[in-house]
Each structure stands twice: as structure tokens, then as C-alpha cells.
Amino acid sequence: MNEPRIVIVGAGPAGVRAAEVLAAVGLRPVLVDENQRAGGQIYRQPPAGFVRSAKQLYGFESAKADALHHTFSQLLSHIDYRPETLVWNCDGRQLDLLDRGQQRSLPYSHLMLCTGAIDRVLPFPGWLLPGVYTLGAAQVALKAQGCVIGSRIVMVGSGPLLYLLAYQYAKAGASIAAVLDTSSFSGKLQATADLLKQPLTLAKGLYFLAWLRCHGVKVVEGVDKIAVSGEQKVKTISWHKNGREQTLECDAVASGFGLRSETQLADLAGCVFEFNQLNQQWLPQRDLAGRSSVKGVYLAGDGGGIAGADAAELAGKRAALALLEDLGKTIDPREGRRLDRALQRIQGFRRGLERAFPAPVAWARECADEEIICRCEEITAGELRRVVNHAGTVEMNRLKALTRVGMGRCQGRVCSAAAAEILACSAGKSLTEIGRLRGQPPIKPFPVVVGVALSSARETS
Amino acid sequence: MSERLTADVAIIGGGLMGCSAALALRRMNLSVVLLEQGWCGAQASGVNYGGVRRQGRPVVQLPLSQRAYAIWQRLPQLIGSDCEYAISGHLKLARNEAELASLEDYRGQADGFGLQLEILGREALRQRYPWLGENIAGGSLCPGDGHANPRLVAAAFALAARNHGADLREGTTVESAVFDGRQFTVCAAGGLEVKAKFLLNCAGAWGAKFAEQFGEQVPEYPIFPNMWVTEPMPKLVEPNVGIVGGGFYVRQVARGNFVLGGGRGTGQLAIASTRPDSAAMFASMRMACEFIPALRNALVIRSWTGVEGALPDHQPVLGPSVTTPGLFHAFGFSGGGFQLAPAVGEVLADLVAHGATATPIEAFSIGRFNAAS
Ligand SMILES: Cc1cc2nc3c(=O)[nH]c(=O)nc-3n(C[C@H](O)[C@H](O)[C@H](O)COP(=O)(O)OP(=O)(O)OC[C@H]3O[C@@H](n4cnc5c(N)ncnc54)[C@H](O)[C@@H]3O)c2cc1C
Ligand SMILES: Cc1cc2nc3c(=O)[nH]c(=O)nc-3n(C[C@H](O)[C@H](O)[C@H](O)COP(=O)(O)OP(=O)(O)OC[C@H]3O[C@@H](n4cnc5c(N)ncnc54)[C@H](O)[C@@H]3O)c2cc1C
Numbered sequence: 114m115n116e117p118r119i120v121i122v123g124a125g126p127a128g129v130r131a132a133e134v135l136a137a138v139g140l141r142p143v144l145v146d147e148n149q150r151a152g153g154q155i156y157r158q159p160p161a162g163f164v165r166s167a168k169q170l171y172g173f174e175s176a177k178a179d180a181l182h183h184t185f186s187q188l189l190s191h192i193d194y195r196p197e198t199l200v201w202n203c204d205g206r207q208l209d210l211l212d213r214g215q216q217r218s219l220p221y222s223h224l225m226l227c228t229g230a231i232d233r234v235l236p237f238p239g240w241l242l243p244g245v246y247t248l249g250a251a252q253v254a255l256k257a258q259g260c261v262i263g264s265r266i267v268m269v270g271s272g273p274l275l276y277l278l279a280y281q282y283a284k285a286g287a288s289i290a291a292v293l294d295t296s297s298f299s300g301k302l303q304a305t306a307d308l309l310k311q312p313l314t315l316a317k318g319l320y321f322l323a324w325l326r327c328h329g330v331k332v333v334e335g336v337d338k339i340a341v342s343g344e345q346k347v348k349t350i351s352w353h354k355n356g357r358e359q360t361l362e363c364d365a366v367a368s369g370f371g372l373r374s375e376t377q378l379a380d381l382a383g384c385v386f387e388f389n390q391l392n393q394q395w396l397p398q399r400d401l402a403g404r405s406s407v408k409g410v411y412l413a414g415d416g417g418g419i420a421g422a423d424a425a426e427l428a429g430k431r432a433a434l435a436l437l438e439d440l441g442k443t444i445d446p447r448e449g450r451r452l453d454r455a456l457q458r459i460q461g462f463r464r465g466l467e468r469a470f471p472a473p474v475a476w477a478r479e480c481a482d483e484e485i486i487c488r489c490e491e492i493t494a495g496e497l498r499r500v501v502n503h504a505g506t507v508e509m510n511r512l513k514a515l516t517r518v519g520m521g522r523c524q525g526r527v528c529s530a531a532a533a534e535i536l537a538c539s540a541g542k543s544l545t546e547i548g549r550l551r552g553q554p555p556i557k558p559f560p561v562v563v564g565v566a567l568s569s570a571r572e573t574s
Numbered sequence: 575m576s577e578r579l580t581a582d583v584a585i586i587g588g589g590l591m592g593c594s595a596a597l598a599l600r601r602m603n604l605s606v607v608l609l610e611q612g613w614c615g616a617q618a619s620g621v622n623y624g625g626v627r628r629q630g631r632p633v634v635q636l637p638l639s640q641r642a643y644a645i646w647q648r649l650p651q652l653i654g655s656d657c658e659y660a661i662s663g664h665l666k667l668a669r670n671e672a673e674l675a676s677l678e679d680y681r682g683q684a685d686g687f688g689l690q691l692e693i694l695g696r697e698a699l700r701q702r703y704p705w706l707g708e709n710i711a712g713g714s715l716c717p718g719d720g721h722a723n724p725r726l727v728a729a730a731f732a733l734a735a736r737n738h739g740a741d742l743r744e745g746t747t748v749e750s751a752v753f754d755g756r757q758f759t760v761c762a763a764g765g766l767e768v769k770a771k772f773l774l775n776c777a778g779a780w781g782a783k784f785a786e787q788f789g790e791q792v793p794e795y796p797i798f799p800n801m802w803v804t805e806p807m808p809k810l811v812e813p814n815v816g817i818v819g820g821g822f823y824v825r826q827v828a829r830g831n832f833v834l835g836g837g838r839g840t841g842q843l844a845i846a847s848t849r850p851d852s853a854a855m856f857a858s859m860r861m862a863c864e865f866i867p868a869l870r871n872a873l874v875i876r877s878w879t880g881v882e883g884a885l886p887d888h889q890p891v892l893g894p895s896v897t898t899p900g901l902f903h904a905f906g907f908s909g910g911g912f913q914l915a916p917a918v919g920e921v922l923a924d925l926v927a928h929g930a931t932a933t934p935i936e937a938f939s940i941g942r943f944n945a946a947s
Contacts, residue, residue: 202852209852216856490829504733511613514620514725522805522875554850558805558873564859565870571856 117440118220120145120208122200122378123227125153126422127414129185130429131225131436136191138442143193143219145200145210151185153414154229154249155422157256158182165259172281173317174422181426202554203381206409211559216567223409223436226379227429228416230372232274233530235476236484236494239341239350240368248274248369252281261287263365267350269293269339271470272371273318279330280321289330290363293352295370296470297335307465310458314421337473341366370472372419373530379417380552382410388545391467392418394530395549401453403432404439411436424459427452477531477538486535487528489521494535501539509548512536522558525550576765579741581607583926584760584770586748586784588614590912591904592776593731593742594919597653600738602927607768608740609760611747612845615728618778619912621880623801623823623835624724625814626913627664628689629716630680632889634937635914636687641933642917643718649727652916653734657726658828663813664719665703667865668711673818677714689716705810707865721814721825724912731919748777751787753898772900772926779843779883781891781905785940788898792943793886794906798839798879800854804872806830811866822858824866832869834862839879850877884908892918892938894925902926903940 119135121128124146135142144151150158156178159165171178188194195212202209208219232247239245246254246262248270254260261282267290268279279292308315325332338353351360373394380386384397385406396418403411413432414425431452434444480486482495500506500515509532512518518532519525525532529550537544583599585592588610596606608614626646628639650656668674674693681691692715699713700706736742747763751773758773775784782794807830816823822836836858841848855877863870883906885891890908895901902925904918911918917933924931 204849204852216852218852504729508613511616511729514616515729520876522873524876551846553876553878554852555874555877558875561804561859561863561872561874562870564856564874565863568856568860572860 115222117222119143119223119225119436120219120221121225121227122146122208123153123229123414123416124148124151124185124194124196125227125229125414125425126156126181127229127416127425127429128153128225128227129181129188130426131227131413131433132188132192133184134430134433135436136188138437141192142225143195145195145198145208145219147197147199149197151194151196152178152182153425156181157253159257159259163259169285170256172284177422199557200378201556201559203378204554209554211563214563216563223411223439224382225411225413225432225436226382226416227414227425228375228378230374230415230419231526232369233371233373233472234527235370235472235531235534236480236486237339237341237368238481238484239343239347241485241488242341242343242347243345244343244347244364245341245366245368248278248367251367252278255281255285261285262367263347263363264288265290265363266365266367267291267293267361267363268367269295269336269350269352270369271296271472272369273466273470274369274372276318276321276325278367279325283325283328283330289325290361291331291333292325293336293339293350294332294334295336295339295473300471301469304465304468307461308469310465311462314462337475338479339368371470372415374416374418375526376416377524377526377552377556379405379410379412381554381556383407384410386549389418391464393472393544401456402435402449403428404435409439420456420459420463424456427455427459431456477534480531480535486531487518487521489523489528490517492516492518497532497535498539501536506536507540507542507547509533509536509550513550519550524552524556576767578767578769579607580769581605581741582770583607583772583774584758584768585609585774585776586751586760587776587778587780587905588728588732588742588744589617589776589778590615590619590728590731590915591778591907591918591922592774593728593735594916595774595776595904595922596735596740596742596919597731597738598919598923599926600735600740602923604923604926606735606740607770608735608742609746609748609762609766609768610742610744613744614732614742617845618880618882619728619915620725621801621878622724622882622912623799623833624721624825624912625664625816625823626659626722627716627719627814627816628913629664629666629691629714629719630816631910633683633687634889634934635910636684636689637934638914638917638921640688641920642914645916645920646722646913653730655726655730657730658723659720660722660828661718661720662825664716665713665813665815667713667815667817669709669817670711674712676818677712681714690718691716705866705868707863707867709864715813719814721827723827727912748784751784753788753901758900772902774922774926775901775903775905778905779881781883781903785891785895785903788895788901790895790897790940790944792891792906792940794883796841796843796881797884797909798841798848798881799835799909800837800839800850800858800877800879801833801835802850802855802858802874802877803834804832804869805875807832807868807872810868815865817861817865822861824862824869832872834858836861841879841881843881848879848881850879882907882909882911887942890938891940892921893935893940896939896941896944
């Protein structure tokens with residue numbers, strides 16, 4: 114049998130742990146990541162030369178961060194690591210890479226997708242004003258550059274990242290004017306049983322909340338009708354609580370409504386997708402171990418369904434074991450079962466989180482017609498609704514064809530969640546019925562000049 | 575579930591051919607049932623480059639193309655939208671004297687069809703279009719040609735046909751069609767059966783399959799033109815641009831994006847099975863930048879392809895069946911059917927209603943293949 118060519122995409126917790134398992138048996142996987150340094154989202158490292166301690170950067174998670182970074186540095190000589198390399202296409206058994214400004218193709222026999230997640234974005238009035246960030250972007254600024262996004266900051270949305278980020282910002286010395294949570298206290302109570310499946314994690318969450326309250330940060334739960342206003346940049350934010358409007362001055366807003374898996378490469382690899390009720394997203398099918406519907410393609414970590422960093426490490430290992438098994442290597446079955454059990458416990462906790470921090474249900478109904486949903490192509494909610502009503506559109510790709518929503522630079526990564534909600538709501542269909550946006554390469558913009566250089570080089574050689 | 579329908583005309587395929595035929599037939603008050611396996615206008619008709627061009631077509635297509643040209647001017651009245659149709663001119667470039675001579679030759683052949691072609695030499699070209707690159711010997715401009723948004727056109731024809739009373743069935747795959755000497759019975763998956771006096775085969779790349787059911791062999795094969803589009807750029811290029819030999823083509827849309835094509839992707843004759851090809855994209859990038867250097871600074875945001883039926887002589891099959899009365903074919907447009915489609919629909923309606931059409935279509939007869947074999 115030929116040497117397997119194993120490619121892992123993503124050097125976050127999932128990808129690094131997968132690489133570790135493979136390298137341990139003497140395989141030499143290629144590990145590709147768009148970032149300059151390994152660690153993924155949660156254990157993102159600042160550029161070399163920045164000095165902030167792991168404790169400052171990762172708080173409670175600093176031991177885990179240190180462990181992962183340490184594992185990675187030990188791995189370096191046993192794997193083929195390609196940082197600053199975007200995988201922009203997957204076709205047949207080959208990836209297209211944009212490798213530090215050059216086009217390369219990389220054939221594989223086995224592909225492990227550990228591509229992580231991005232924020233779920235739901236537009237609100239003023240969301241396009243300078244000074245409005247996603248929670249994720251605000252965190253990247255802090256972790257990678259030691260910057261905060263403003264001097265009077267409001268964090269708004271839903272999900273555990275909301276409190277975590279507020280805590281991290283406050284700890285770093287930023288001034289948090291308020292934390293506005295669109296989910297309610299009663300919803301969180303109902304979710305307690307599931308949340309108790311991970312008592313430590315729950316305790317951390319409660320700790321952030323208590324810490325924020327204790328340090329005088331205004332925390333409001335159960336808010337709706339968020340609106341940001343200002344002339345050239347953010348000046349105030351307003352919201353409703355129990356039907357009463359309130360306003361606060363601020364100069365920056367970070368918002369997010371949970372996370373969405375980055376699934377474009379799985380799509381291009383031909384994986385079968387199914388609608389996942391827990392994540393409220395179409396996700397590539399996978400078995401417990403992480404095998405997708407396509408032979409030789411595996412999924413691990415948040416890219417296959419949001420489960421958090423600890424689960425990502427476990428899932429990376431689990432999928433690597435599955436890959437070894439598929440290569441005909443003998444693996445210790447107890448290890449697989451142990452990982453499966455641990456992953457299942459986390460899954461129960463995840464159910465609790467989704468219940469505690471649901472995306473705002475009335476959002477699609479209440480979103481105003483003039484709100485821009487697709488900022489790349491400047492498509493408003495009203496235009497989407499008009500097409501649904503006028504042309505009877507009931508399917509996502511048809512909506513895209515007729516309006517350009519999801520056709521811009523982001524290719525739907527940012528806008529598709531909101532567009533799907535609007536379509537489903539206006540057409541009176543479920544998110545399952547309206548289907549999912551088909552992906553096309555490049556998954557992120559690709560410079561023409563790179564293609565020209567490659568084509569010219571081929572000509573002369 | 576089983577359902578039976580009767581109509582004057584049954585149409586297989588809801589691309590631009592089928593939908594424009596449905597509309598034209600409804601305007602003649604004939605009843606129409608159209609069966610589409612996916613969504614109307616989601617195949618070749620919805621994903622093509624969007625060139626609305628007469629220049630460069632084989633001369634035998636020009637009468638049909640001119641008829642279409644007249645309909646394109648009336649789109650808002652006909653289907654309620656201009657579908658971003660822009661009369662921008664179509665500029666065909668020549669890299670050397672031989673290619674320029676071929677453009678002059680074509681102008682001679684097309685004389686009398688109303689294309690108003692204007693040949694431009696190197697200097698005139700560079701003066702009029704300062705964004706052009708260096709190595710161009712000349713070009714030919716067809717001022718009345720242009721481009722439109724393909725994603726909108728077939729959908730708008732479908733909607734207009736529906737609003738005129740055509741019964742369009744999407745998600746309905748035709749499995750068989752037979753003629754009993756009097757009428758056609760068309761059976762679709764899910765148990766739908768349509769009886770009709772006339773049958774139109776507008777199944778695009780799948781057209782030969784249905785011709786075969788009526789004993790007509792056509793050497794149709796699928797092609798997958800490779801397309802890509804840039805992010806929006808400042809307005810620069812007005813005309814729809816191509817070159818002699820057809821290695822690449824480019825247009826800039828109102829929003830500023832450049833839409834480009836060249837080379838071939840890959841795929842199968844299955845819905846949603848097509849893939850663009852990176853190497854083809856790189857090659858056409860290089861060509862495009864040679865002719866429009868400003869494109870070097872662009873970012874590509876998307877690439878794609880679609881499936882189109884082609885025939886060895888690059889002419890469509892359009893006209894009556896030679897085996898079966900009441901059956902009319904319109905498929906295999908070989909990469910050039912977008913501009914023609916509105917006229918094809920009218921021609922098919924003429925054939926159904928009057929048994930003849932004033933537009934010359936003999937060159938597209940399905941009999942040309944039977945005779946050869
Ligand atoms: C912005 C943001 C902030 C988060 N912060 C926290 C937090 O503070 N605490 C927490 O518990 N959880 C956080 N999460 C959740 C977090 O995603 C997971 O907990 C954890 O990082 C998941 O690990 P992973 O290995 O699955 O993916 P990630 O850690 O996200 O790693 C994925 C990696 O894949 C790379 N990648 C993706 N696509 C490509 C491509 N096409 N080509 C090349 N490389 C690619 C990315 O550059 C990234 O390095 C955050 C998520 C987001 C989106
Ligand atoms: C990428 C690309 C670029 C192009 N660029 C241009 C251009 O710039 N200018 C130009 O003039 N032309 C262009 N063309 C060609 C043009 O798009 C086609 O000639 C034209 O759209 C053909 O229309 P149609 O209705 O025959 O085919 P289609 O639009 O493919 O319609 C055929 C329909 O039949 C349906 N069908 C098939 N089998 C069945 C069945 N069993 N049951 C039910 N339904 C069935 C299909 O689903 C399909 O919707 C391009 C084509 C492609 C693919």
C-alpha cells in the first residue's frame with residue numbers, strides 16, 4: 114500500500130491533538146493553518162515577540178493552553194506544518210492552497226477537517242457602524258494584539274462567549290459599560306440539569322457572571338430590540354427590557370449570538386449534510402468517531418458541530434484513532450470508548466448551553482425591512498422578503514440567485530444564518546425545508562495576480 | 575400519489591428555452607404543463623456567463639438571433655423586469671493581423687443582418703478603450719450587443735409564464751414520454767402523468783435522451799464552461815469583451831464585479847454535480863490580465879460552472895422531430911443559447927400553433943444527424 118498522505122486543516126485544539134496521535138505512530142501528517150501561529154481560536158497566540166503571560170492571555174485555561182502549545186512544539190519536527198496557508202478549495206482528492214502568497218496544490222489520501230467556528234451574526238439597527246465588532250473579533254484583538262475595541266464597551270448577544278469575553282476584557286483593564294444578554298434568566302434555570310453534566314464548566318460560567326456583577330459591571334438579561342446609533346461611529350446603544358427602553362452611551366459594541374461551524378471545505382469535499390437542531394445549522398454527517406460520509410474525510414472539533422475546546426481536543430484524538438483504524442493499524446479500543454464517553458458527556462452539556470442561550474427567536478419577524486443583511490452585496494431584509502413574496506422563493510440557493518445574498522466576498526459565511534432565518538420566516542418554512550447554501554471555491558477571496566503568476570510559470574517550464 | 579393532467583402542450587425542461595416557450599404559448603392561449611426536475615432556470619440558463627451577443631455567431635443563426643434581439647429590447651413589457659440587461663456593445667479582440675482579418679471577413683459574411691459591426695485598428699481601439707493591454711492588433715465592435723443577469727432572466731420568464739396561466743411543475747423529473755399516434759403521455763417521478771397533443775423537448779444537456787425515446791439519435795455531449803467573478807471594482811470596462819478563438823470573455827456588471835469565463839470545468843449529467851477547474855481559471859486569469867491589466871489587482875470571490883448540451887457542429891437541435899408528429903426539439907445550444915432563447919420560445923410556439931415559422935431554422939434540423947448515419 115502507498116504511504117498515506119494525511120492532511121489536517123486547522124491547528125487549533127482539534128487539529129493539534131489529531132496530529133499528535135498520528136505522529137505518535139510514526140505518520141507524518143501535513144498540518145495546514147491560515148494563522149501565523151498554532152493554537153486555533155481559543156489558544157490563539159500573539160505574534161512572536163509579544164509578551165503577555167499565558168495566565169493573562171488564557172485565564173482559567175492557561176494550563177490547557179500551555180499543554181497544547183507545548184505538545185505542538187514537541188510535534189513540530191514530526192509533522193509537516195504549513196502556517197499562513199489558506200486552504201481555498203478541495204476538489205476530488207486534492208486541496209488548493211494559498212501558501213504565503215503562492216498557489217500550490219496538495220493531494221491527500223486522508224483529510225481531517227478541524228476548521229473551527231465563527232460567530233453567528235444577526236443584524237440589528239446600527240450593526241454596520243464603525244465600532245461594532247463581533248465577540249470573536251473583539252477577542253482576537255485582545256488575544257493576538259493585546260488591544261481592546263474601545264474605551265466604553267458594551268457586549269451584547271447570547272452564548273457563553275458573551276460573559277467570558279466581558280470577563281477577559283475587564284480583567285485586561287477595559288471598561289465594560291454593560292453586558293446585554295438576549296437570553297433570559299428563566300431559560301438558564303431550565304437548562305441547569307444539562308449544564309450540571311459539566312459542573313466545572315458551569316462553575317466557571319457562574320464565576321464570570323458573579324465576578325462581573327461584583328466588579329460593578331452592569332449585566333442585563335432578557336433584553337430585546339437592540340439598536341446602536343451614532344453618526345460616523347457608535348455613540349449609544351439602546352434596548353428594551355420588560356417593554357421599557359433604555360439607552361447607554363458607549364464607543365464600541367461587541368455582539369454575537371452563538372457560534373457556527375466552518376463547513377465550506379466539507380461541502381467542497383462532497384460530504385453529505387444534515388440539519389442539526391442543536392446547532393440550528395446544516396452540518397456534515399459524521400459518526401461518533403468523526404468519519405464523514407466521504408471515505409477518508411474526517412471531521413473534528415467545532416468545525417463539525419460546536420462543542421467547545423475540551424471536546425475539540427478529545428474529538429481530534431478520536432478522529433485520528435478512527436483514521437488509524439481505517440488504515441488497518443491496531444488501536445486500543447478502550448481508548449476509543451473512553452473518548453466516546455467523554456464526548457457524550459460534553460454533548461449533554463452543550464444541549465444545556467443551547468437551551469440557556471438560544472438565538473433570539475423573534476429576530477426574523479422583528480428585523481426591519483431596511484436592515485442590511487448581506488453587507489458584501491448590500492442586500493436588505495426587505496429585498497429578501499420581496500423576492501420571497503413576489504417570486505415564491507422557498508429555497509436558499511434560489512434566494513441567493515435572485516438577490517445575490519451570500520454571493521459577495523464572505524460567500525455567506527457571515528450573512529447566511531440571518532438570510533436563512535428571514536427566508537424561513539417569510540416563507541413559513543423551517544430552516545430544514547429551505548435547504549442550505551451550496552459552496553463554491555474559493556472559500557475566501559483569492560488574488561488574480563497569484564493565478565496569473567502560476568499560469569505563467571507553467572507556461573515557461 | 576398519482577395525478578393526471580391534460581394540456582395542449584407538455585414541455586420537458588424549465589430552462590430558458592422551456593420557460594420562454596411556455597410564455598409564448600400562453601400568449602397564444604394554448605394550455606401548457608411544464609415539467610422541471612429541479613428549479614426553473616437553475617441549470618445552464620441560470621448559471622451562464624450572461625453574454626447577450628450576436629457578433630461571432632454562425633451566419634445561419636443570425637436570423638434567429640436578430641429575432642431574439644428584438645425581444646430583448648422589450649423584456650420589461652414582456653416579463654416585468656429588464657433583468658439587468660445592458661446594451662453595452664460587444665467587443666471582440668484580435669491579437670494579430672490574421673485574427674483581425676478574420677473579424678473583417680466575418681463582418682462581410684454578416685452584412686445585411688443588421689449587426690452594424692465596426693472594425694477598430696490598434697490606435698482607435700486604444701484611444702476608445704484606454705484600459706486595454708498592449709498586444710492587441712484590433713477589434714470588432716457590435717454596438718447593440720450586451721449582457722444581462724442570467725440568474726434573473728429564466729426565473730422571470732418562468733414567473734411570467736406562470737402568471738399567464740402556465741402550469742409549471744418544479745421538482746418533477748420526467749421519466750418517460752411516449753406517443754400513441756394521437757397524443758403524448760409524459761410520466762414523471764412521483765406519479766404525475768401528463769397527456770398532451772404536443773410535446774416540446776427543452777431538456778438542455780439531457781435533450782438527446784428524450785430524442786432517443788422517439789428513435790432519434792443525436793451525438794449530444796455535455797460541456798462545463800468555467801466561470802469566475804471578482805469582488806466589485808471601480809467602473810472601468812463598458813463593453814462585453816471576447817477574443818477571436820474564444821479563450822476568455824469578460825464583462826463588468828453594474829455593481830462593479832467582473833464576470834469572466836474561459837476553459838472548462840468538470841461534471842456529470844447530474845443536477846448539481848459540476849465543479850469549476852482551478853487550472854482553467856488560472857489560464858483564463860492570465861489571458862484576461864494580458865488584455866485588461868487592471869484585473870491583476872482583483873480578488874476572485876467565486877468560481878463555478880454549469881452543464882450545457884453541445885453538438886459536434888456547435889449548432890443546436892431546433893425544430894420538428896423527423897419521427898413523431900407534434901414533437902418539437904430545442905436543445906444542445908452548444909454554449910450560445912442564452913441570447914437566442916426568447917426567440918426560440920416564439921419559434922416553438924409558431925411551430926405548435928401554425929406548423930411553421932417565418933424564422934429560418936433548417937440548419938438546426940435533427941435530421942442532419944440521421945442523414946449522416
Ligand atoms: C472568535 C471565537 C472565539 C472563541 N473563543 C473561545 C474562548 O475564549 N473559549 C472557549 O472555550 N471557546 C472559544 N471559542 C470556541 C472555540 O472555537 C473552540 O472552543 C475551540 O477553539 C475549537 O477548537 P477547534 O480546534 O475545533 O477549532 P479552532 O480553534 O477554531 O481552530 C481552527 C483552525 O483552523 C484554521 N482554519 C480554518 N479554516 C481554514 C482554512 N480553510 N485554511 C487554513 N486554515 C483554516 C483556523 O485558522 C484555526 O486556526 C471561540 C470561537 C470563536 C469563533
Ligand atoms: C457556464 C455557462 C456559460 C454560458 N455562457 C453563455 C453566454 O454567455 N451566452 C450565451 O448565449 N449562452 C451561454 N451559455 C449557454 C446557455 O446558458 C444555454 O445555451 C441555455 O441556457 C440553454 O437553455 P436550455 O433551456 O436549453 O437549458 P437548461 O437551462 O439547462 O434547461 C434544461 C432544463 O431541463 C431540465 N431537465 C432535464 N432533464 C429533465 C427531466 N428528465 N425532467 C424534468 N426536467 C429535466 C433541467 O433540469 C434544466 O433545467 C452558457 C452555458 C453555461 C453552462
